[in-house]
Amino acid sequence: xxxxxxxxxxxxxxxxxxxxxxxxxxxxxxxxxxxxxxxxxxxxxxxxxxxxxxxxxxxxxxxxxxxxxxxxxxxxxxxxxxxxxxxxxxxxxxxxxxxxxxxxxxxxxxxxxxxxxxxxxxxxxxxxxxxxxxxxxxxxxxxxxxxxxxxxxxxxxxxxxxxxxxxxxxxxxxxx
Amino acid sequence: xxxxxxxxxxxxxxxxxxxxxxxxxxxxxxxxxxxxxxxxxxxxxxxxxxxxxxxxxxxxxxxxxxxxxxxxxxxxxxxxxxxxxxxxxxxxxxxxxxxxxxxxxxxxxxxxxxxxxxxxxxxxxxxxxxxxxxxxxxxxxxxxxxxxxxxxxxxxxxxxxxxxxxxxxxxxxxxx
Numbered sequence: 151x152x153x154x155x156x157x158x159x160x161x162x163x164x165x166x167x168x169x170x171x172x173x174x175x176x177x178x179x180x181x182x183x184x185x186x187x188x189x190x191x192x193x194x195x196x197x198x199x200x201x202x203x204x205x206x207x208x209x210x211x212x213x214x215x216x217x218x219x220x221x222x223x224x225x226x227x228x229x230x231x232x233x234x235x236x237x238x239x240x241x242x243x244x245x246x247x248x249x250x251x252x253x254x255x256x257x258x259x260x261x262x263x264x265x266x267x268x269x270x271x272x273x274x275x276x277x278x279x280x281x282x283x284x285x286x287x288x289x290x291x292x293x294x295x296x297x298x299x300x301x302x303x304x305x306x307x308x309x310x311x312x313x314x315x316x317x318x319x320x321x322x323x324x325x326x
Numbered sequence: 327x328x329x330x331x332x333x334x335x336x337x338x339x340x341x342x343x344x345x346x347x348x349x350x351x352x353x354x355x356x357x358x359x360x361x362x363x364x365x366x367x368x369x370x371x372x373x374x375x376x377x378x379x380x381x382x383x384x385x386x387x388x389x390x391x392x393x394x395x396x397x398x399x400x401x402x403x404x405x406x407x408x409x410x411x412x413x414x415x416x417x418x419x420x421x422x423x424x425x426x427x428x429x430x431x432x433x434x435x436x437x438x439x440x441x442x443x444x445x446x447x448x449x450x451x452x453x454x455x456x457x458x459x460x461x462x463x464x465x466x467x468x469x470x471x472x473x474x475x476x477x478x479x480x481x482x483x484x485x486x487x488x489x490x491x492x493x494x495x496x497x498x499x500x501x502x
Binding site: 164189227228231275281282314315319321323 | 342367460483485491492496
């Protein structure tokens, strides 16, 4: 993994890909699938996300205030669904689905080797946690895998229907 | 426009498309381009969004607490960029860019006829407005244009680079 400038993080997230979120608690790592997230600020990059209280990951995120957001490309779609349909209460999802945890630099939750980008995050605002299970995260460190060129992300439309990235178009724009 | 069940709204938003946001203030409608939004709740559907204070639309959303989120398909990409690169302080964007405002049912801001879906929204939580320009919206009424079949949305990667929806894949999943 190669460091990604923090100023480039927004372009990964604002397009709305399905992501994986890792946590670690009491020495045990876990991973969930997530689609409810958005950018909040460019720099330092801040991301809001919703993590349902029904998720085992919620307890870890609540208790530790740390996570990694990992971006899977299309080839990981089947694993992404398996991660979403199982619980860390019952299994070690990394072992069960062949995902490789790598040590992060600034937080305890692991990066995921098979993902093309990994964002190390800490919770910085919990004001909407009780009402909506919303966390505001600051991205402390970002990584990309230079071996994965032009990865195509997947976007969830409900119940296992995913739309894969198609063609890129470029229009003259001042919009960052 | 045909009503869309509110329970189906999340599938439009969680995939992260670029959207248009309309507002109305003192009898004048405006429209901006937005990519920083996410689902917060399935039913009633709630959406969080970030609307920069530099936007003319921010003043209207702040003052009225009402907006419409309109979803443009790929064919509107050039107009979406023009909307994003201009300000309602200076021009009437509907007239300038050939977008047709239609009356909404529950709110004052207009629907956009050329968009394949329109969500009438009111602000229900402003606790994070001061710090992040974040609004929590409840969707009161949703509409789709039955004439636009399988619309392809666009996703922003920064500075006018957009990825258009590609192939759909279906995997067995319990994840709503």
